[in-house]
Amino acid sequence: MALEQVVRLFINKFGMISPGDRVLVGVSGGPDSVALLHLLWRMKDELQISLAVAHLNHMFRGEEARADARLVEELAESLGLPAYVEEFDVPAYRERTGLSAQEAARQVRYRFFEEVAGRAGASRVALGHHADDQAETILFNFLRGTGLAGLKGIPPVRGKYIRPLLDVRRHEIEKYCREHSLPVREDASNKKTIYTRNRIRLQLIPQLEAEYNPRLVEALMHLGHICREEDGYLEDQAALLYEQVSEAGRENYLLLEVKGLLSSPPALVRRVLRRAWRQLTGTGTDLTYLQVESLLDLLYKPAGGKIVELPRGVKASRFDRFLRLWIGGVVSTVPDYSYPLEVPGITYIPEINTSIEARLVTLEEAPDPGLLSPREALLDYDTLPAMLVVRRRREGDRFQPLGMPARMKLKKFLIEQGIPREERDRLPLVEAGGEIVWVGGVRPGEPWKVTGKTRRCLYLRIREGDMQG
Amino acid sequence: MALEQVVRLFINKFGMISPGDRVLVGVSGGPDSVALLHLLWRMKDELQISLAVAHLNHMFRGEEARADARLVEELAESLGLPAYVEEFDVPAYRERTGLSAQEAARQVRYRFFEEVAGRAGASRVALGHHADDQAETILFNFLRGTGLAGLKGIPPVRGKYIRPLLDVRRHEIEKYCREHSLPVREDASNKKTIYTRNRIRLQLIPQLEAEYNPRLVEALMHLGHICREEDGYLEDQAALLYEQVSEAGRENYLLLEVKGLLSSPPALVRRVLRRAWRQLTGTGTDLTYLQVESLLDLLYKPAGGKIVELPRGVKASRFDRFLRLWIGGVVSTVPDYSYPLEVPGITYIPEINTSIEARLVTLEEAPDPGLLSPREALLDYDTLPAMLVVRRRREGDRFQPLGMPARMKLKKFLIEQGIPREERDRLPLVEAGGEIVWVGGVRPGEPWKVTGKTRRCLYLRIREGDMQG
Known part of the structure; x- marks a missing residue:
């Protein structure tokens, strides 16, 4: 020819x-x-x-x-x-x-x-x-x-x-x-x-x-x-998955739903992770194989609190239901708040569009504390002052996490847990008598834990949206 | 480590x-x-x-x-x-x-x-x-x-x-x-x-x-x-597409629906074609890029009658709604038959589970002959002997295809059209006065074509299954 x-x-x-x-x-x-x-x-x-x-x-x-x-x-x-x-x-x-x-x-x-x-x-x-x-x-x-x-x-x-x-x-x-x-x-x-x-x-x-x-x-x-053909097809499929699992984030902050990623083919998950990083950095370059592997490690073996550092100042961690990627300093958008906690009952917190459900149960009725998710807590009700409050975190907050021998700075604890700054103000804190008894979504406090002597348990649960009805 | x-x-x-x-x-x-x-x-x-x-x-x-x-x-x-x-x-x-x-x-x-x-x-x-x-x-x-x-x-x-x-x-x-x-x-x-x-x-x-x-x-x-991951995912997707587009064939014969392939991503189509070849040959080896390209050419630019030869004796052609792949000699399974054609009416041919619909229309009512599919034909009814028959092809059949100057061996014509042997006996032939007037699914005969002088048109159409009911 x-x-x-x-x-x-x-x-x-x-x-x-x-x-x-x-x-x-x-x-x-x-x-x-x-x-x-x-x-x-x-x-x-x-x-x-x-x-x-x-x-x-x-x-x-x-x-x-x-x-x-x-x-x-x-x-x-x-x-x-x-x-x-x-x-x-x-x-x-x-x-x-x-x-x-x-x-x-x-x-x-x-x-x-x-x-x-x-x-x-x-x-x-x-x-x-x-x-x-x-x-x-x-x-x-x-x-x-x-x-x-x-x-x-x-x-x-x-x-x-x-x-x-x-x-x-x-x-x-x-x-x-x-x-x-x-x-x-x-x-x-x-x-x-x-x-x-x-x-x-x-x-x-x-x-x-x-x-x-x-x-x-x-x-x-x-x-x-x-x-070229196969990469194009895979990118199309990855774009669909990205749509499904990514939550509308801000310019410098991005959430990927862990459940959706875990149930998807690894070939697409890899591409979704690279896509998220490109989205945040606005570059056409790409992550290396080993960088993507470090994100996959976060996803498949969630070792509490680990933060993965990626090029161009991007950080990632897995917390609760999401893999989080963020870049630079993220400014809080949650205003300060404080509400009395209804016990028993449901307390809605409009600032974070979240409700806290509180129930009193006997030790026999209570779920096994070992099987609770971080969004649930079980406390010994009779060790708590009567008046409970739910509020945003504040400068200088201190807390004794379950399993720890002493109080520590809440900020240090949250950093160790790999919770990005953006997220920290979104955690509802349950306070009683000036002490934080539960960092909602993360961990209850050691002094109020359920023991063999507990008679009444306070069961707390975070639920999204307004559940007050 | x-x-x-x-x-x-x-x-x-x-x-x-x-x-x-x-x-x-x-x-x-x-x-x-x-x-x-x-x-x-x-x-x-x-x-x-x-x-x-x-x-x-x-x-x-x-x-x-x-x-x-x-x-x-x-x-x-x-x-x-x-x-x-x-x-x-x-x-x-x-x-x-x-x-x-x-x-x-x-x-x-x-x-x-x-x-x-x-x-x-x-x-x-x-x-x-x-x-x-x-x-x-x-x-x-x-x-x-x-x-x-x-x-x-x-x-x-x-x-x-x-x-x-x-x-x-x-x-x-x-x-x-x-x-x-x-x-x-x-x-x-x-x-x-x-x-x-x-x-x-x-x-x-x-x-x-x-x-x-x-x-x-x-x-x-x-x-x-x-x-490995991406190939695995693509093979899984290709297997799903293969299920959709492949018709249950025989061991040495395989049909892929053209419509389903044309509407699918080329990356998967390539893999479906390679899969079909492996299926027929029973080998784990693979087609080369250029061999797959020759199949894609059949698919995307259907040049009438072309047969593509592939390794291990596999042949492929596109005909009617299907891309066909076959291997070795394929023996006919359609017994000889001959039925009077109902005009107007519907004639069912159980041997090939197909019906032929015949209608008489005026030239004005008739569809544009240029827009007919090979499964339809329009003939000048008044040039035809009254008695029409539909039958299987036989040794020595001759036929003058539309657009050809003379009669030729039907077998030669069908080979040139790229119709695999398996398929040839499945074509219903409409005969009048000892002449083949339509090779159903392929082409009408030149002598009976519609002209400006035509008064009554015979419109014929192949429909799958028994339409008489």
Whole structure:
């Protein structure tokens, strides 16, 4: 099949171009982008598109780079196409930002394409990446460590960016350039093996082709296609699960329902956790395998109070029914409150939209204290002063947790329990005679615990919403 | 963490062993399996298991191999464990079967383990594969060309086989052997770089670690874990879709409903197609990317009559509402039949559980012939002899398809249309005056087509089941 035909099928397969589109072609002056421009130019009437050319001189390579720019201008002129040829001082930008040369160039280049596409009224930006670039990217990610997201490689279409040559081998592109006597210039920095990617391209891939698989590039292209489809499907499923298990949080705070995660396939849970972290940090980067594992550990083996620290200042802990992720300092939104506790009866606390149910039971009627959830408590009623109050925590609160020998700062206790700051003010404290007898949702106090001598038990339970009826 | 602790966590994570299990440990005499035996022996009381040792001399390496066997026997004796040490002439087996040395050894070894596990009453067989084996396997598959199934590498658990050391590096195993002064022997054939896998282990992985990523093995282990989970989830989803779209076929014949496939995510469709092929061939091997692509082409662009040939004699074509896959010659099961066609009316054909509806309509009332499905036909009623018959095809049938200049052999026409042999006898033929006027489900005859002069149209439609009632 002629190259033109292959490229036409690929464009159709991914719906890259529609009639009426104006396509801006990024042309460096190398064979890939020159061939791309020439192919699109030959197809433009058939595809019913108009074309424009964009070239950015990154100012890394002085006179050589200016010659590239002239070549692109002349080529565009010979094809009767408008050309946007500009320069940007990437070395200076790199100096300012501290980015690597390749990353700085990438950022500047895409900003340039965005800006020129706007000016030129282009709905699409076509780039010359080809199958060997794809193989190089996939192999690079594979060696560095990745999942499906890295193995899918460069996308054929992302937003307005299209890559019609992504299934074409570089040698076919070079052959096309020779056959059509197209003027091309090679970027000398592509030959420098100090860059890992160049070494992969110039040394490793040829070596692997010679020693292990002459069709390696094709195999990696196919892997890329499969992983793109499968990763897309898995992300769609993970997005659905994320919708189900995430509670509307705030910008810097996020809750994931543990029950929903535990009953879901681990493959999706991993993706939901990564999604939550991206949501909080607003980045497109990703957690590593081991970071996700540390979150899974929280989920599958809830060791009380553990806080996992993740990149970009995100912390996570499991508490009560939720896995919590938060970032930075979270400010309390619960106003101070204090209500008499109805015993027996139900006390509603509007500030946290929660009710506390209180019942008096005999030791025989009482549930086994060992089987209670943190949302329940059993206290020896006759050791308590008659007047019980439920209130928000306050500076300087002290508390003797069940099982502890002495009182301690409540704040220290809550930190040790891994309860995020946001959550601490949401815990209803039951107080009697100036002492905290239950930190609702966490633990009752040691002095009021039920013993063999207990006659009447106070059974307390937190219930969501207004249960007063 | 001590190696023993790492291995214990790994055994728990995958639920490899339960109290009361009898575990047969495959011991070659190399450091991996010797360390595995020693570790399990130390944990056996804690895990509440009993152990036995199995060793097979493959008879590739004469005296050296007999020394390995003696080492294993002595080791088992020193640990007070029963040993099943046997030999099998793998070179002769290889000669007989034409398999590669490695594949022949693998087959014989697993058969040996099955057999000894039965004799020893073992519920589990533990093998010494470790993280470097895993990295080697994943890299081997990656280079050769694969999808997720290959990237997941060696499974920690498959049936009764368990691999407790799969997350442990080889150097940690060797350190353990030195620390416990365990007697080990190296298999010299592991050093021969004529085997691709040995070259990957001895040359490529060290090179990639030195030049690209010192933590490559760890990165590949993590990739393996992710791909195992994701591949498992995708296979589960594909199995559900397969249930939905596959019609109960016969052993050598299988139908997939096109509509259900077209409305499903391509990632799952690919897996359903591979599943269908495995189902027909009964093999655990797989189709290549390009073979699956050729099936997808059938599905997404139904070019009339194309037959795709797949490995192991499987053929596929798209016809009517189904993608069909079949293998070998398929024998007809439809007995010969012939019924007068009721016009107007409904004629039921019990042999194929299908009805034909016939109506007379004016040209104005008739649907646009261009919009008819192959299951409908519109004929010029006044050009037809009065007596119409519906019957099965017979040897020597001839037919002039709509759009063709002359009559041709019906069989040839049906082959060109890609209709599998199994299907051909299921097509109801409508005959008038000894001529086939409609091959039901495929195409009407040219001589009876509707023209501008047509006054009365015969509208025919195939409906499934008995519609006479």
